[in-house]
Amino acid sequence: MMVRLGNTQIGLFRYLGLWTAVVVLFGMQNFVADAMNGRTWSAWDYLRWSGIRWYTWAALAPLVFRLAERYPIYGSLRLRDLGAQLVASMAVTLLVLVIGAFVSTAFEPSNFDTQLRYFLGFYVATGLLTYWALYAVQRAVQFYEEKTHREVEASRLATELAQSRLRALKSQLQPHFLFNTLHAIATLLDEDTLSAEDMLLRLSDLLRAFLEDYDGQEVSLRRELVLLDLYLGIQRIRFKDRLTTQIYIAPDTLDCAVPSLILQPIVENAIAHGISKRVGMDCIEVESRREGDTLCIDVRNRNSTLQAGPASASGHGIGLSNTELRLRELYGDVAQVRLDMIWPEGVVCRLRLPFREIGEQDDAPEVASA
Known part of the structure; x- marks a missing residue:
């Protein structure tokens, strides 16, 4: 199975593996922060909290890539595309927080409203940074693909030009040789x-x-x-x-x-x-x-x-x-x-x-x- 990110496809297990590494990394960060304050929870709790956030981003990353393709921001900084991306970043971040709060309600004793306020209070900035990081990755991948395509096309055109030149050179030889040979045959016909x-x-x-x-x-x-x-x-x-x-x-x-x-x-x-x-x-x-x-x-x-x-x-x-x-x-x-x-x-x-x-x-x- 494949996950499509814009024009790029990545294997499902490889894709989940990358996000799992992010889950483990931020889970360890939260554990270290709590350990410095003298209070820690079980390893499962840290992985669950981290997993709810980052696996939600994993599910919505293809959407971010599509939005980045549709509303790219070029060097001219067109207000329409910049505004579209600002709205999209806030909307997707809010969606991630809502999904995270809803899922957390199934594991925590507090209700949805409490979880939503918690997510809004702690993860809005991280969510916006994540969105723009995914946007930057998409643009970098697309620029690389376009550069590769241009190089391949330039190589193809150069090859076609060289082949055309070679065919032209060969075509110049044929009439030259034929003229000399036919002239010799015409001379021998009488002799x-x-x-x-x-x-x-x-x-x-x-x-x-x-x-x-x-x-x-x-x-x-x-x-x-x-x-x-x-x-x-x-x-x-x-x-x-x-x-x-x-x-x-x-x-x-x-x-x-x-x-x-x-x-x-x-x-x-x-x-x-x-x-x-x-x-x-x-x-x-x-x-x-x-x-x-x-x-x-x-x-x-x-x-x-x-x-x-x-x-x-x-x-x-x-x-x-x-x-x-x-x-x-x-x-x-x-x-x-x-x-x-x-x-x-x-x-x-x-x-x-x-x-x-x-x-x-x-x-x-x-x-x-x-």
Whole structure:
């Protein structure tokens, strides 16, 4: 069974336990006061006198909470609400005293009028203080609940905002990638129809695999490699013998969480700024490893250059800039992405993410373990 105090519910036994503690405390106080005057009564008498008063307040406390909710006193001190509470405090206190006097009549030799005068003479001030103490408790509980609700709502709104930003960033990548791929297919239609058809089928598989995970912001590295393998298959058809790929994946990183579609735009940048703009052959290498609590992913290409200085990253397209924004939204300052030159020629994009397993069981393409 539950006792409802405003919007708060408390178990009946716990509620009675709290008020019993008050009964015992004031019963002991009365005993000590009488003992100092040299005259005491039995323990039952002190508990009975204290219990009549405080259990009556226990019965009426839900009423006090409802009155506090209906007529709250704010900082502006509206006279209507203040007046309502003053009247309510006197009315409820009087009701408690009347009930206490009526109940005491059953245990005492004096009549109701005598008991009522006794209660009015000794317990009016205590009753008013009790009412206002209960009022203060109700307001404190309500303020705490409102504060908690605002914090939860603010957290929910912040989460929704972050998700909206991430969806917007992902949506920017899709048309960019589709345009490049469809352009390559259109070019191959006149040169190699079979290769164009193969590329179109791989594009269909890639889009289907991506749409299955569209609502998720994170996938396992294993799942991300499936998408990457489909994309690299398209690019190998496009560039034929000029492009080779190497995948080095540490087995303990396969189930680690990574942002979905994080590798494809990085590899696309590597191809766009390497073999697409420069003559000769190129090799795209993807490596993952664990370093403590960090997942390290490196994407290298051997046929591009990077000018010295921090401004060099600005020339590497929407993929890298969106990658930076997505990592910031998902992980804050914990994750990092940067571009470095590698010897004797080439560029490496280094991703550093918090190491956390996601527990997916997707089938991954065959990869060479480091």
